[in-house]
Amino acid sequence: MKINKKPFFSIITVTRNSEKFIERNIRSLKNQTFKNFEHIIIDGDSKDRTSQIIKKYRENVDYFISKKDKNMWQAINKGIRVAKGEVIGILNSDDIFYKDGLKIARKYFVNQRLDCLFASVQKTKVHHGFDLSKINYKFNIFPSHSVGFFLKKKIYDKIGMYDDNLKYCADYDLIYRLSKKNFKIGKTSKREIVGKFYPGGISENLNFVSNMFYQSKVRIKNKQNIFYVISLSILTIIYKYLLNIFRFKKN
Numbered sequence: 001m002k003i004n005k006k007p008f009f010s011i012i013t014v015t016r017n018s019e020k021f022i023e024r025n026i027r028s029l030k031n032q033t034f035k036n037f038e039h040i041i042i043d044g045d046s047k048d049r050t051s052q053i054i055k056k057y058r059e060n061v062d063y064f065i066s067k068k069d070k071n072m073w074q075a076i077n078k079g080i081r082v083a084k085g086e087v088i089g090i091l092n093s094d095d096i097f098y099k100d101g102l103k104i105a106r107k108y109f110v111n112q113r114l115d116c117l118f119a120s121v122q123k124t125k126v127h128h129g130f131d132l133s134k135i136n137y138k139f140n141i142f143p144s145h146s147v148g149f150f151l152k153k154k155i156y157d158k159i160g161m162y163d164d165n166l167k168y169c170a171d172y173d174l175i176y177r178l179s180k181k182n183f184k185i186g187k188t189s190k191r192e193i194v195g196k197f198y199p200g201g202i203s204e205n206l207n208f209v210s211n212m213f214y215q216s217k218v219r220i221k222n223k224q225n226i227f228y229v230i231s232l233s234i235l236t237i238i239y240k241y242l243l244n245i246f247r248f249k250k251n
Contacts, residue, residue, distance in 0.1 A: 009037035010085030016044035018093035028096035038062035073162035101194035115183040121148035
């Protein structure tokens with residue numbers, strides 16, 4: 001049973017036709033050792049069995065709506081608006097938290113009085129750490145936005161929510177805005193992994209150059225010098241190309 005008081009975490013899950021994954025997602029939250037959270041599911045009018053599966057676990061889901069969305073960013077914003085928790089986490093429908101994931105995250109927020117946490121996440125390897133100062137000259141400084149990213153709700157009031165006019169990289173845009181303010185941001189140790197990020201996100205539909213294009217648009221939107229952005233993009237593409245050649249020769 002969950003604790004009947006204001007939740008510490010609001011965990012937002014955005015779904016659409018996720019019948020293969022949504023039960024795994026809900027059960028990962030049901031099995032958390034830290035119980036003071038709410039689970040918000042925003043479904044984009046799924047046509048498969050997603051809604052039926054969610055209703056099966058209705059006592060474990062605190063808020064559920066199924067209605068067509070403009071995109072996933074608008075859906076996340078819907079979740080943020082109804083969230084009651086102090087800290088908001090994003091757990092996409094095909095991802096999971098490990099059983100101590102929220103316990104670990106809470107420890108850092110309480111002990112270090114953080115505004116934001118970048119937690120270690122298992123992907124094809126463990127993704128760990130961040131350095132927001134690198135965002136001015138390096139792309140993709142935190143490649144696992146979902147699962148490992150926790151932000152106090154009051155910070156959204158200060159920097160705004162996800163820009164649903166962006167087709168891609170609205171998470172990058174949010175982190176870019178976050179980097180320009182003086183918030184207290186922390187990270188977990190490499191061994192404190194909060195969850196698993198499964199392949200198949202919308203950004204994986206983009207090849208490297210397209211991803212660079214959309215991230216460049218975010219930089220220009222946030223008033224980074226356009227000539228600097230173009231130069232940085234070209235240098236990054238050249239670096240990636242040379243790195244691939246080196247790896248090919250090495251193999």
